[in-house]
Amino acid sequence: MLKMTVKATIGSRTFSAIPPAPPAHPKRVTGLDLGFVQTKFVWGTRRPQYSDAGIMVDPGNTCKFGSLVKRRSEVATEGLEDAEGYVIVDEHGTWNVGSKGSYDFTSERLTRDSDLPKLYTALALFRQQTGSSIIDLLVSGLPVDEYSQYRGALQQALTGDFQFGFGSQQMQISVKKVAVIPQAAGAFYDYGLTDDGKLTDSPLLRETVLVFDIGGKTTDGCIMEKSKYSQDSFTIRQGIWKVHNELRKLIARHYRGFVLAPSEVDAVMRTGILNIGGTQEDVTHLRTKALETHFPAIRDELSVYVDDLRRFSAILVAGGGAALYTPYIQSITSVPVIQLSHAEYSNASGYRKYGMLLMGA
């Protein structure tokens, strides 16, 4: 049997040790963010890496795909057979998963047949990349105002043994245990915990902070007092998706009726570039206008829940809308506004870290 020996020298003394063997059954802890626009799933510490051109060169221990689920028959009808996405086959039919965005508003998650393929796609990508068919703990989240009502249903929907087809492969994956927490709390744990669920040395963990998670459909305001979740936390029914729609309207007006597909608006929001008629148009001014049109609604609703932002030591901004809206939030307060790194993944990543904390507790 081969044993690896590690030697270390400190001054004149040399130490040697046999590194501990990895555990035979390492715990699989994952974070699942069932976003309105995109679904994010995180099971490790490696963040996705992008090239200078913005192309993902390493997915890390994560996956991300559009949250739109459609029956395969509908996709065929619309001539979108070659559309980007994944094919899921389950007892309810054949589904196409992966386009970005949906107009299908619902407060319930994973309680309908057409929601489950999102979970299956996330599990399948996990299985493909890790080779593991067992998840020991999966942590997910709900908006603050849905948490009490739907937590049990989501927990139940996510737990169990799942069998489905992923393209041509048959999958069987088991989720042993599930925890559900308020969404923006996940972003706070991403900030406050290390990858293995230990405390970071941030002084803000001992202060009162507002975590502002700007998602597709909702914006969660999570108040953490010395890292304790406050019942004053709230949900604003405004999200980046309304900005998307405003941008589509402005583009249609500016380019004489040009209709930007819902699945393409996310890319235009990020880059500020619109491909039209074979040319690239700079539409950053329209994007700014869309943001400025929508921001007062967020600001006004925020003022309903928070009298004075100065009660917070800092505001942490997360979610898909963080990059675009952080300067606007900073414009209304003197409190430091911090955009979390990898803000788009911060919920999913924080769910996982919270899971690591639970496992270690």
Next chain:
Amino acid sequence: MARNFVAFRPGKKHPEIMEDLSRYKNQSARIRELYLLGLAVERGEYVRASELPKIVAVPATAAPAAAPAPPPLEPAVEYKPPEPAVEADDDILRNMLAGFE
């Protein structure tokens, strides 16, 4: 009074003003002085006594009201807010695990 007034603009004696001032010899010297000096400073010039507003007579013995002391520009001792009790890591972890309902 005259001595004080002239001292306020050193080197500049103004016989016309001195004459005006002499008309107020029955008023409290202190009041006349304050009015004249105040107006002169405000306008950046001497004014004739005839242009002055009517002076309300006050008993010569009345002591001028004591003006409240202005707040110090800088506190004598730097204010330090009380330091909050530092939470131990265990307390923070307990808070994190306290649940959401």
